[in-house]
Amino acid sequence: DTAVSQTPKYxxxxxxxxxxxxxxxxxxxxxxxxxxxxxxxxxxxMFSYNNKELIINETVPNRFSPKSxxxxxxxxxxxxxELGDSAVYFCASSLTYQGTEAxxxxxxxxxxx
Amino acid sequence: xxxxxxxxPTLSVQEGDNSIINCAYSNSASDYFIWYKQESGKGPQFIIxxxxxxxxxxxxxxTVLLNKTVKHLSLQxxxxQPGDSAVYFCAETLRADxxxxxxxxxTVTVRA
Numbered sequence: 001d002t003a004v005s006q007t008p009k010y011x012x013x014x015x016x017x018x019x020x021x022x023x024x025x026x027x028x029x030x031x032x033x034x035x036x037x038x039x040x041x042x043x044x045x046m047f048s049y050n051n052k053e054l055i056i057n058e059t060v061p062n063r064f065s066p067k068s069x070x071x072x073x074x075x076x077x078x079x080x081x082e083l084g085d086s087a088v089y090f091c092a093s094s095l096t097y098q099g100t101e102a103x104x105x106x107x108x109x110x111x112x113x
Numbered sequence: 114x115x116x117x118x119x120x121x122p123t124l125s126v127q128e129g130d131n132s133i134i135n136c137a138y139s140n141s142a143s144d145y146f147i148w149y150k151q152e153s154g155k156g157p158q159f160i161i162x163x164x165x166x167x168x169x170x171x172x173x174x175x176t177v178l179l180n181k182t183v184k185h186l187s188l189q190x191x192x193x194q195p196g197d198s199a200v201y202f203c204a205e206t207l208r209a210d211x212x213x214x215x216x217x218x219x220t221v222t223v224r225a
Binding site for chain 1: 147149151154155156157158159162200202208212213214215217218
């Protein structure tokens, strides 16, 4: 009965590959997010979707493409992976996009070699 | 134990003591603030939140204080326990524009 679940938990891949991370929430929330946490633990928002519509798109390379097939799912596809993409990626959801707490998944540790 | 001043990346606390974690936020227009706890290998977990029309809010063993004049937020943990060892983040946002901005975390280590 995990609230926000993302797969895989670990992902090791070579430079240049394309990979996807999946996220699902069973909380009935309208809004979902992708965050990136670097090696220094800094957390930075990448994207936010509200009811399948993109509402936040921070300065992220266009190699990163989020896709929301429905409001319970937000997947992240990354093309042409680079070493600097290595990080922990967190999916999160909130009831709405206006001033409510976000619930985070367990994270996907991406290592690009 | 206290992370005195604006922010210290680490805080070591004796079990049973009170902890104070400080955070300076950046946007004077921010009107909603959240403290998160992140344990090793897990995602951030909500602890407590506070809106800008309040200056104090209490939860179970935790209290958040907000000083808008100096853009300062603090989290007080009473009777710190080993399970409180984690990285703690403050986050700020404008409620109308929900882009949570996280501060640099503080790693709290509880000594037995």
